[in-house]
Amino acid sequence: MSKPFFTVYCLIIYAFLLAPIAVVVIASFNAGAFLTFPPQGLSFRWYLVFFNNEVFMRAIRTSLWIAALTTVISGIIGTMAAMFYVTHAGKLKETVRVAMLAPLLLPEVLTAISLLFFVYSVGLGTQNLVGMIVGHVLITLPFVFINVSASMESYDPAWSLAAQSLGAGRFTRFRRIMLPLIKPGVIGGCLFAFIISFDVFTISFMLKGVGMSTLPIQLFDYLRTNFTPEAAAVSTCSIVLTMAVVVISEKVLGLRIHRF
Amino acid sequence: MTEVSIEKLTKDYGQGPAVNSISVKIAEGEFISLLGPSGCGKTTTLKMIAGFEDATQGAIRFDGRDVVHVPVEKRDIGMVFQNYALFPHMTVEKNLAFGLEMRKTPKDEIRTRIAKVLDMVQLTGYSERYPRQLSGGQQQRVALARALVIEPKILLLDEPLANLDAKLREEMRVFIRDLQRRVGITTVYVTHDQAEAMTMSDRVVVMFGGRIAQIGTPSDIYERPANLEVAEFVGQVNIIRGKVGNRVVSTAFGDVPVSGEFADGAELMLALRPEAVELLPISSGATGAPAKVLSSYYSGSLVDYRLELAGGAVVNVQTFPRTRFADGEQVLVHAPADRFWPLGTVA
Numbered sequence: 324m325s326k327p328f329f330t331v332y333c334l335i336i337y338a339f340l341l342a343p344i345a346v347v348v349i350a351s352f353n354a355g356a357f358l359t360f361p362p363q364g365l366s367f368r369w370y371l372v373f374f375n376n377e378v379f380m381r382a383i384r385t386s387l388w389i390a391a392l393t394t395v396i397s398g399i400i401g402t403m404a405a406m407f408y409v410t411h412a413g414k415l416k417e418t419v420r421v422a423m424l425a426p427l428l429l430p431e432v433l434t435a436i437s438l439l440f441f442v443y444s445v446g447l448g449t450q451n452l453v454g455m456i457v458g459h460v461l462i463t464l465p466f467v468f469i470n471v472s473a474s475m476e477s478y479d480p481a482w483s484l485a486a487q488s489l490g491a492g493r494f495t496r497f498r499r500i501m502l503p504l505i506k507p508g509v510i511g512g513c514l515f516a517f518i519i520s521f522d523v524f525t526i527s528f529m530l531k532g533v534g535m536s537t538l539p540i541q542l543f544d545y546l547r548t549n550f551t552p553e554a555a556a557v558s559t560c561s562i563v564l565t566m567a568v569v570v571i572s573e574k575v576l577g578l579r580i581h582r583f
Numbered sequence: 584m585t586e587v588s589i590e591k592l593t594k595d596y597g598q599g600p601a602v603n604s605i606s607v608k609i610a611e612g613e614f615i616s617l618l619g620p621s622g623c624g625k626t627t628t629l630k631m632i633a634g635f636e637d638a639t640q641g642a643i644r645f646d647g648r649d650v651v652h653v654p655v656e657k658r659d660i661g662m663v664f665q666n667y668a669l670f671p672h673m674t675v676e677k678n679l680a681f682g683l684e685m686r687k688t689p690k691d692e693i694r695t696r697i698a699k700v701l702d703m704v705q706l707t708g709y710s711e712r713y714p715r716q717l718s719g720g721q722q723q724r725v726a727l728a729r730a731l732v733i734e735p736k737i738l739l740l741d742e743p744l745a746n747l748d749a750k751l752r753e754e755m756r757v758f759i760r761d762l763q764r765r766v767g768i769t770t771v772y773v774t775h776d777q778a779e780a781m782t783m784s785d786r787v788v789v790m791f792g793g794r795i796a797q798i799g800t801p802s803d804i805y806e807r808p809a810n811l812e813v814a815e816f817v818g819q820v821n822i823i824r825g826k827v828g829n830r831v832v833s834t835a836f837g838d839v840p841v842s843g844e845f846a847d848g849a850e851l852m853l854a855l856r857p858e859a860v861e862l863l864p865i866s867s868g869a870t871g872a873p874a875k876v877l878s879s880y881y882s883g884s885l886v887d888y889r890l891e892l893a894g895g896a897v898v899n900v901q902t903f904p905r906t907r908f909a910d911g912e913q914v915l916v917h918a919p920a921d922r923f924w925p926l927g928t929v930a
Contacts, residue, residue, distance in 0.1 A: 481668035484635060487655045488662040489682035489733060499681075503672045 344562065351555035358550050369552040370560075379557060382541035386521055387564075389452060389537065393459040393520040398513045400460065401467025405508075406501075408468070409475040423468045426461050434461065435529035442530065449532040458526040463519050467512030474508025510572055518565050584611040585645050585736040585769050587632070592641035594627050601627045603793040604641065612767045614760070616780035619790035620816070626741060628790075629773045633739050634658045645736050656685075661730030661768075663740045667722045669714040675701075675725050676710035682733035700732040703762065720751045727759065731766060738763070738770045744779060756782055777817045781805065789813050805856075811926050814854045821855040821898045824929065832923075835892045836872050836916065839923045850929040857901035859922035862888065862908060863915040871915035874898070876908050890916060 346360055354364030373379055404423055412419045426434060435458065442454035449455070478501065486496045502509070524539045531540065538561060546554055587609040594602040602624040609615050617625035630636040632643055634655035642649045650658055670678050676697055683693045701707045704724040714722055723743060730738055743759070744752045760783045763770050774780050780787045781801040789796045789804060797809035808814035811822070825834035827845045832838070832853060845851055863869045874890040877897070881904060888900045888908065900916065908914050 479666070479668065481664050481666060482670060484655075485662065485664060485668035485670070485729075486681065487635075488633060488660055489729070490656045490659075490685035491681070492656055495685070500670060504670075 347555050347558045348562070351552055351559040353552040353555070356551060358552050358555060362552070369556040372551075372553050373556045373560070376553070378536070379538075379541055379545075382536045382538045383560075385535065386538040389455060389459060389527075390517050390520040392452075392456055393463055394513050394517040396456065397460045397463040397467050397516040397520075398509065401464050401512055401516075402471045402505075402509055404464070405468050405471035405475050408472050409478070410480060424465050427465045431462065431523075431525045432529075434458070435526045438526070439529045449530055451532070455527060455530045458530050459520045459523060462523060462526060463516035466515035466519060467509075470512035470515065471505060471508040474505040474511075478504055514569055514572060517568055521561070521565060584767060586611050586647075587737055587769055587771070588642075588644040588647070589628075589632070590642040590644070592628065592631060592643065593639045594624070594631060594636060595639045600639070600793050602631070605790070605793075605795050607788055607795070607798060609769055609771065612769055614763055614770045614772065614783060614785045616772045616774055616784040616787045617790060618774060618777060618780040618787050618817075619796075620775060623790040624793040625773045625775075625790050629739055629741055629771060632737070632771060633660050633662055659733075659736045661733060661735035661738045663723075663726045663730050663738070663743045665742045665745055667714075667726040667743075669722055669725055669729070671714055673713075674710065675706070675712050675714070675717075678714070678725060679710075679729050679732050682729065686733065696732055700728045703731070703765075704728045719747050720755065723747065723755060724758070727762065731762075731768070736769070738768045740770065740772045742774055743772075744774075744776075752779075759783065781817070789816065791816075807924055808854060808926065811852060811854075814924075814926055819857050819899055819901070821857065821860075822926070823853045823855050823896075823898075823923065825851055825853065827851050832925075834923075835894050835896055836918050836923075837870075839920050841923075841925050843925060845925070845928065852926040852929055853923040854926050855898070855918055855923055857887070857899045859918050860898065860900040860902075861917045862890075862900055862902055862906070863917060864906070864908075865913050865915055867915065869915055869917065871917035874914055874916045876910050876912045876914060878910055879908065890914070892916070 350358060350360050350362055351369060352365045352367070353359065353362035354366040354368060355362065404419070408416065408419045408423070438454065438458045438461070439449075442448060442457070447454050482500050482504070483496050486500045491499065522539060524543065527537045528540055531537065536544070538557070542554060542557055545557075587607075589605060589607045589609075591604045591606055592602060593600050593604050605624075605628065607615070617628055619625050627636060631638050634650070634653065638651050641651075643651055645658075670681065673681070679697045679700060680693050683696060688696070697710065698707070701710060704727055706721060706724055706728065709717070709721065709725075714725065717725065726743070740759070744755050747755060756779060772780070772783060781804070784801060786798060786800055787804050788798050789809075791812055796813050797804060799807070804813065804817050808817065808820075814820045814822075823834050823836065825832035825839070827841065827849045828847050830842075830845075831840050832851050834853065836855075839853065841851065841853075861871075863871055865873070872892055874892050877889040877891055879889070880887040884903070885901055886904045886907065888902070890898050890900055892898060898916070
């Protein structure tokens with residue numbers, strides 16, 4: 324492929340991927356009363372409406388709270404699973420991998436329904452966030468697992484042995500040697516977990532309690548009866564929020580991969 | 584300085600012992616090599632001394648204290664791994680500081696000790712480098728420094744030169760040996776390279792199939808091997824056969840007196856190192872067995888010959904290239920009687 328042609332080809336693909344997002348962002352600044360494109364005049368009108376809409380704000384808080392808890396729990400369990408998978412699973416390796424990836428292979432709606440049965444049969448119900456968090460952890464776990472186990476594969480077990488010979492106990496070995504070296508995988512996995520949890524619809528819809536709502540559910544609910552640019556403003560905010568999470572974790576925690 | 588005593592140490596993974604009841608006493612400051620082919624149990628033995636493997640049976644004593652149940656991190660060992668295992672996310676200085684931090688050494692003492700050890704391994708000025716910015720030999724020296732800076736009871740080295748090229752390997756042999764002498768630390772060195780074991784060690788432990796075949800100084804091992812296996816593993820050797828009669832073995836080289844109790848009429852194997860044999864031109868008229876040159880290999884400082892003796896036996900001879908013999912030439916071979924070493928009777 325010649326170079327100019329390749330450049331154009333890449334641009335077309337990017338345009339294809341990014342155009343819908345651009346449309347939503349532009350539509351959110353619409354001054355008119357209906358969700359149309361191109362917008363009829365520009366204004367922040369619908370952002371104000373959104374920020375003053377207590378229902379949406381509550382949904383966003385719920386979503387963030389669930390995503391944060393999911394990320395922490397999924398991050399810990401997924402990392403531990405990946406460590407076991409790479410270093411100790413032995414003959415069970417393939418079985419462990421398939422089991423860990425199973426939530427990705429099942430249709431989300433099936434997982435959601437079986438979880439719903441589960442939370443009621445163990446008496447948990449949907450009155451609190453526990454069932455919801457379990458569901459979110461379940462579907463985000465494979466992403467943490469894949470990312471962490473990928474970075475574990477380039478981890479030389481001799482590093483842990485060397486640290487041990489120098490007098491480091493189990494916890495110090497993990498904190499000072501292994502964790503810094505598998506950090507890119509852990510952070511990458513956690514980002515996936517956060518974004519997916521923030522975005523997931525089916526599981527949240529099945530496992531939400533009465534009167535509770537996450538942002539995607541609230542948005543869906545809203546769009547059934549309304550067609551104002553407020554929906555675009557909500558979407559834009561959610562895009563900005565997710566991107567902020569990615570950028571901030573990159574800056575603060577560092578995604579730089581150590582080259583060996 | 585620490586004296587290490589290994590007593591009837593056994594490791595069994597469930598398919599027969601990998602290390603079978605071995606006992607060695609390592610003196611304070613001694614450099615001991617565990618030498619043997621892969622699978623002989625030398626690495627397993629080292630791992631048991633380090634504590635990475637549990638012993639199935641037996642004792643490992645540091646200055647009389649059994650450490651079998653002491654975990655690795657409390658055992659106070661310095662270990663150098665085959666691939667160095669330097670922490671890639673830490674600079675040389677942080678790598679060296681790690682062990683001292685684990686020992687809660689004060690900051691300024693850490694600094695002075697690192698400076699001292701870097702000087703010792705000739706890497707002053709490299710403290711801010713990352714391992715990936717160092718050559719193989721430099722990484723090797725950092726690994727040594729990291730093991731030594733904590734002033735451990737013993738130093739354990741697991742084939743540390745295996746990943747270096749030939750020239751560097753020879754330099755590092757001398758370097759490690761000198762360093763070990765200066766520090767005076769008790770050292771256990773695992774290798775399958777007999778030249779490494781010979782040049783570096785005070786004593787060599789030759790292992791086969793989980794058992795010790797021989798313990799001795801490098802010259803013991805080379806000149807007085809305990810059996811055929813040891814003789815063949817350590818350097819090149821010619822096995823000369825002959826019948827015993829009246830405390831003398833008659834061989835193609837002539838009669839060789841043997842000490843030791845061998846029954847008359849028994850067929851004996853004698854070890855004869857290639858460099859112990861002299862080659863003389865037929866014209867010299869000296870005493871010796873006639874032989875024909877089959878082939879020769881010139882390697883600069885030495886020439887290796889393959890010769891066929893009158894009886895059809897083939898011997899390898901290594902000489903200095905002062906006099907060269909052509910392929911097919913008739914020569915006289917001679918070996919002093921005291922260079923033959925009995926390996927036992929033919930089974």
